[in-house]
Amino acid sequence: MKILVAIKRVVDFNVKVRVKADKTGVELANVKMSMNPFDEIAVEEAVRLKEAGKATEIIIVSIGPAAAQETIRTALAMGGDRGILVQTDAEVQPLAVAKVLKALAAKENPNLIVLGKQAIDDDSNQVGQMLAALLGWPQGTFASKVVVEGDGVAVTREVDGGLETISLKLPAVVTTDLRLNEPRYASLPNIMKAKKKTIDTMAPDALGVDVAPRLATLKVEEPPKRQGGVKVADVAALVDKLRNEAKVIG
Amino acid sequence: MTSLVLADHDNASLKAATLSAVTAAQQMGGDIHILVAGQGCGAVAQAASKIPGVAKVLIADAAPYAHALAEPLAALIVSLAGPYSHLVAPATSSGKNVMPRVAALLDVAQISDISAVTSADTFVRPIYAGNALATVQSKDAKKVVTVRGSTFDKAKAEGGSAAIENANPAADPGISSFVSQALSKSERPELTSARIVVSGGRGMGSGENFKIIEALADTLGAGVGASRAAVDAGYVPNDYQVGQTGKIVAPELYIAVGISGAIQHLAGMKDSKVIVAINKDPEAPIFQVADYGLVGDLFQIMPELTKSI
Numbered sequence: 136m137k138i139l140v141a142i143k144r145v146v147d148f149n150v151k152v153r154v155k156a157d158k159t160g161v162e163l164a165n166v167k168m169s170m171n172p173f174d175e176i177a178v179e180e181a182v183r184l185k186e187a188g189k190a191t192e193i194i195i196v197s198i199g200p201a202a203a204q205e206t207i208r209t210a211l212a213m214g215g216d217r218g219i220l221v222q223t224d225a226e227v228q229p230l231a232v233a234k235v236l237k238a239l240a241a242k243e244n245p246n247l248i249v250l251g252k253q254a255i256d257d258d259s260n261q262v263g264q265m266l267a268a269l270l271g272w273p274q275g276t277f278a279s280k281v282v283v284e285g286d287g288v289a290v291t292r293e294v295d296g297g298l299e300t301i302s303l304k305l306p307a308v309v310t311t312d313l314r315l316n317e318p319r320y321a322s323l324p325n326i327m328k329a330k331k332k333t334i335d336t337m338a339p340d341a342l343g344v345d346v347a348p349r350l351a352t353l354k355v356e357e358p359p360k361r362q363g364g365v366k367v368a369d370v371a372a373l374v375d376k377l378r379n380e381a382k383v384i385g
Numbered sequence: 386m387t388s389l390v391l392a393d394h395d396n397a398s399l400k401a402a403t404l405s406a407v408t409a410a411q412q413m414g415g416d417i418h419i420l421v422a423g424q425g426c427g428a429v430a431q432a433a434s435k436i437p438g439v440a441k442v443l444i445a446d447a448a449p450y451a452h453a454l455a456e457p458l459a460a461l462i463v464s465l466a467g468p469y470s471h472l473v474a475p476a477t478s479s480g481k482n483v484m485p486r487v488a489a490l491l492d493v494a495q496i497s498d499i500s501a502v503t504s505a506d507t508f509v510r511p512i513y514a515g516n517a518l519a520t521v522q523s524k525d526a527k528k529v530v531t532v533r534g535s536t537f538d539k540a541k542a543e544g545g546s547a548a549i550e551n552a553n554p555a556a557d558p559g560i561s562s563f564v565s566q567a568l569s570k571s572e573r574p575e576l577t578s579a580r581i582v583v584s585g586g587r588g589m590g591s592g593e594n595f596k597i598i599e600a601l602a603d604t605l606g607a608g609v610g611a612s613r614a615a616v617d618a619g620y621v622p623n624d625y626q627v628g629q630t631g632k633i634v635a636p637e638l639y640i641a642v643g644i645s646g647a648i649q650h651l652a653g654m655k656d657s658k659v660i661v662a663i664n665k666d667p668e669a670p671i672f673q674v675a676d677y678g679l680v681g682d683l684f685q686i687m688p689e690l691t692k693s694i
Contacts, residue, residue, distance in 0.1 A: 151648065152513045161517055229485070230494050257512050258629070259497045260481050264455065265489035273561040274455050276482050279623070289564060294478040295632075296575070297568035297624055301454065304560045313613075313630055314623055349494035353507065353520040361655055364676035366667075370689045373661065376677050381659045383581070383638040384605065384694060 136190045136283070136305075138181045139245035140215065141236055142174035142197050144206040145256040158354040170206050173251025175213075176311040179318040180281060181249050182214030189283045192216050194243055198235055200224050204334060212321035212329035220336045223346065227339075229257075231346035233265035238342035240270060245306065247288065252277050252310040263310035273303035277312040386415030386505065388471035389443075391462065393479050394421065394429040396451065401578040402475035402532075404539035407436055409532040410473045411540070412502035416440045418469075420552070422461055424451035430549050437545040447554040452563040453479045457555070459486040464555040466491060466527065470505070476531035484531050493525035500536040514629035515652035534577055535635035535656055569624055571609075576627065579608030581638045584627055584654070587614035588643020588664065588683060595621055597687040598642060604691050610634065612641075612650045628653035643683050646671030663687070 146152055147169040152161045170178075184190040195215040197203040200222065207218035221235050240248065253260035267274035275281070275290025279298065282289040283305075291300045293312045321329070339346045367373045377384045388410040393400040403419075410417050417438060421430040422445040430444040443465065449457035462483070466472060472487060474480035476498040488495035500518070501509035507522045508530065576582060583602040585595055595609070602609045610632070611625040627634055629652040639657035644650060646662070646669055654660070655674055662675035663683050672678040679686060 146513070148649075152516050154517050161513060228494060230489060230492075233489055255514065255629075258510075258514065259495075261485035261488070261495050261497060264482065264485035265495075267455075268459065268486040268489035271558070271560075273558075274482075274486065276455070277478065292478075293623055294566075295577075295624070297566065297622075299452070299566040300564040301452075302562045302564050307560075312623075349525055350496065350521045350523055353522055355512070355517050355519045358511070358515060358518050361660075361674045363673045364660075364678070366672070366678040366680060370679070370686055370693055373677055373679050373690065374693050377638070377659070377661070381638070381676065383659050 136247060137192045137194065137243065137245040138184060138190045139194045139196060139240060139243060139248045140177050140181045140210065141248065141250045141262070142178065142195060142206060142210055143171045143254045144168050144197065144199050144203045145171045145254055148172055148255055154355055154357045158356055160352070160355050168202070170209055171251050171254045173253060173311050175318040176313070176315050177249040177251050178210045178213050178215060179316045180311060183316065184283060185214065194219060194245065196221070196236065196239055198223065198227050198232055207334055208329050209321065211332045212326040213319060217332055218334035220334055221339055221342065222336050223339055225346065226348055227346050228348050228350060229259045229261035230265055230349060231344065232262045233269055234344045235339055235342055235346065236266050237269045238344050247283070247306065248308045250310050252312055263308050267308035272306050272308055274308045275301060275303055276310045278309050279312050279314045281309055281315065386470045387468060388413055388415060388417050388473050389465065389469040390417060390419045391474035391480060392419050392421045392429060392433050393475050393477045394423060394426060396423045396426045397428060399429050399432040400475070400477065401539055402477050402534040404436065404542060405534040405537040406473050406475040406532040407439065407540040408537040409499065409502055410471065411438060413471050413505050415470065418443060420445070420462065420465065422450040422458055424448055432542070434547040434549050435543050435545050437541050439545055439547045442547050442549045443552040444549055445552040445554055449554065449557040453483065454561050454563060455483045455486050456561045457557040458483050459490060460555040460558060462487045463490045465552060469527065471528045471530060473530050473532060476533050480531050484529055488529040491527055491529065493527050493529055494523055495529045495531070496521060496523060497531050498533045499530055500533050514649055515655070516648065533633060535633050569622060573602060574606065574608045576608045576610050576632050576634055579636055581605045581607035582610050582627070582634055582636045583607045583640045583642065584610035584612065584644060585615055585620070585642050586612040586644030587618060589615060589620055592620040597684070601640070601687060601691045604694050612644045612647070614647070641671050641675070642687065644671055645669045646674065
């Protein structure tokens with residue numbers, strides 16, 4: 136079984152982002168970038184499926200600037216076999232990402248595509264579902280457990296109020312939630328080995344995909360700041376404030 | 386211009402997040418229809434028909450919709466989409482699962498998790514875990530939108546009398562099936578609709594110690610939440626998680642206990658009306674957003690607080 140894993144290079148989750156003064160976006164110059172944390176979980180899951188003998192090849196795909204090569208390299212060091220970079224400096228919105236991945240799926244014929252449930256920059260939570268729709272495949276979103284058996288996959292999903300397990304016919308799309316696994320750190324020998332693995336680079340045009348944005352971002356602003364309040368001395372003072380000042384308890 | 390709002394429900398009752406989605410749809414303008422897709426979901430359609438301002442309720446009552454599987458449900462919504470300018474769903478786990486599939490089938494963008502409606506085609510949505518707000522305009526013929534429940538008032542649940550019409554089920558793609566579900570059983574109010582939420586963090590030290598959180602919550606009739614640190618430490622299940630990667634809540638009163646206030650947690654609760662922080666570290670970032678802070682040992686404070694309310 137061939138697995139395709141899609142990853143995104145994003146602002147590192149530890150960075151406190153700043154909105155640009157001209158309100159066109161957030162400051163990305165000289166900011167630490169990393170693999171989207173949910174995508175690391177996707178890479179890890181694919182590698183575990185290969186280690187368990189369920190998968191034969193793992194292809195890592197990213198769409199983005201030349202620097203996304205580094206992110207692909209990280210995924211190759213974790214256990215991916217080869218990489219594809221669809222290189223563009225333009226903004227690529229979720230529907231366009233899904234179309235690019237669909238075009239790659241047509242070339243590579245994977246049985247399973249694994250992605251993070253959302254990227255921590257635009258927080259869209261769309262690509263996996265859209266890709267499944269365009270391919271006519273079933274989707275197992277927000278996965279906390281993935282079991283491949285025969286020509287199907289059982290996916291346990293994080294839903295409001297608990298867990299739900301569904302069964303999907305392969306080929307399928309799975310998007311990962313936090314508790315699916317804990318991604319490994321690449322070892323130094325694996326990082327060295329990853330340097331020799333192939334990364335093919337192509338432009339979105341070469342795949343015949345129109346990546347023009349459908350949403351125009353009119354402005355990006357800081358959210359209203361919440362003012363800190365007061366510190367109270369003890370429980371009695373707290374109860375008094377809640378009862379008589381905030382009036383939120385009876 | 387007419388919006389079709391997808392009802393979130395469990396075949397027995399309408400989830401409150403649907404009422405927030407109705408409010409958002411009202412702000413987009415035009416008529417509002419509600420789609421109730423499920424199995425044996427007549428009571429939900431009845432409830433939806435009573436929401437004031439709703440012109441029509443469509444009910445699709447058939448086996449493939451029993452568990453809101455994305456594949457048949459998206460096919461149904463697409464088959465009904467023709468006359469609608471807006472397809473709207475609450476940004477619940479169900480709405481987030483199905484609506485991007487609908488958008489892609491219609492070849493339009495989805496606008497995720499909106500926190501405000503500027504006009505019929507322009508919306509505000511949080512990005513970077515709520516650290517920035519983007520105003521986006523859709524150029525597509527149809528707008529597919531999911532709505533963050535905590536930032537819209539709930540529409541009234543009573544007073545309307547919309548007609549209920551049957552919708553024909555669409556062909557089931559037959560590529561997915563429901564196996565089982567394990568829902569956390571709780572007598573407490575659901576986190577996203579609770580008036581008061583009491584949450585514990587890593588400072589709780591153990592799952593056993595969450596009893597003192599639960600004691601206060603039960604005294605107040607509150608929901609119980611947790612930070613991601615407490616979930617990752619295995620103290621409580623993931624569906625307790627409040628934060629960017631968990632549930633977004635905005636209750637009237639949020640009590641954060643032993644929670645330092647990581648960015649990702651603040652993203653999930655900072656729209657609460659009143660925030661109380663109880664933490665032994667006076668420098669904890671949670672105090673920067675708390676209306677009332679109490680520095681001290683939570684194991685002493687919590688029992689005392691429970692007793693004095």
